[in-house]
Amino acid sequence: MGTPQIIWLLLAAIGLGAALVSHGKPIKVSASIYFVRVFVVGLLLVWGGFFSQADAASIPTAAEQHRRTLVRAAHAEWGLGAPVATFAAQVHQESAWRSNARSPVGAEGLAQFMPATADWMAEIYPRSVGPAQPYNPGWALRAMVAFDRWLYERNQAVSECDRWAFVLAGYNGGNGWVNRDRRLASAKGADPLAWFDSVERHNAGRSAANFRENRHYPRAILLRWEPMYAAAGWGPGVCADRYSRHEDPNAVSARHVDHQFACRLLPELAGCRRPERIATAPSSPGPALATRTRGQTTTHAALVAAPAQA
Template structure:
């Protein structure tokens, strides 16, 4: 009996301890790695889902748009004529404010059309009916957007209507003067000053990088992503995509 107890109390060999330590480490490591991998996978899946939901929201027409559809159509045709690109202007309002009448940007742009205070005052000098300067009024804002677009449209030359509207939108976002300077720079560098996409849009006559990136993304998103959305929804024709048959 004494010999049995002595054997039981004999110190465990170092090799056994080492094996036990390795086994414990293996189990713990894989348990926690599996746990955190599971958590990580779940977090990634949630982030992807949120991104998809955000994208779906961004690429769908807000319900608020329907309240202003008739007024935008009227204002667009008043400025551009019966063949007005209503879907294009609807896409622009979407980009500017997502059809929120009371929208105010961080820099002070206001209303559906996101006019800055100085531009709101200026458009009233150009179009007497807009002298009231009420950017939070939907009718005023949509008329101002259409009239400003037409004013810019009349002052840019391009190869076709799609390129011309891209320049018009770039002017709305960043000012006509910058569009003209960028076109002049493009011409000096041997590019086509009458083509926006792939030509003039590559040249920066002096804007800050952030402003330049925003300005270049503005016509691309409106004409390439949002205009087709409104055409498919039956808002009429666009400039860069033929309206779908009703």
């Protein structure tokens, strides 16, 4: 119960007291009528949810304003099967659908792009994304789904849900850190292709605060907000099997295929035979570009040449 509800109850009590006593003289009929009125109004307010606890897990009203734009951007980049609920959940986590949002470290707009990252996206996607306009909702959503695609192509995993967890961890803190955490997990005997309860437990050097934020980010999007948007009819998500507790029957076979892919990207992982390192991105990725977390900035140079990042 919040301040408005408490104030209403106090005013109702004061009014009832005033009706019961007028200049020291009880007024029976007026008090009864007033009590009935208060009771009826209170009943209507209860029925309307005035006294219920606000639902923290609710879709902001601003989301509907940008829904069609997100759907168009997602379908253009990912096809008709695009995981729109996942993208909506990501925007929810990034900015709560506030197009004018600006973080303390300078991330801007619906998708919270750092200025340098926005410029980089405009450079590598001049047609589909266009000139950097992070406060423009259309631009922000196009850039977000394109950057997610960029990360998706550089990450493989035992399941689609785990793969997207790697993608989102990279979006939040840099794909270079994702690769370093994979190697550390492998060295510790964990599965470098599984995010949940595996790679997510290993920290290759972030501060404690940045590590907590980066690990919270995929879980909040995939396991908290995505189900909410999927249930509201926004389209498919990528982790329905996980939060509905259904196992992917293809996970075992996919594991072998993905492990081969991961060895091409990170040959130093346990079980990989090739000693040489294969480039994971174009040789000219553009300038070093910032990817933000609250207390730390990584760069898109690190997204390409991650192992050497300090």
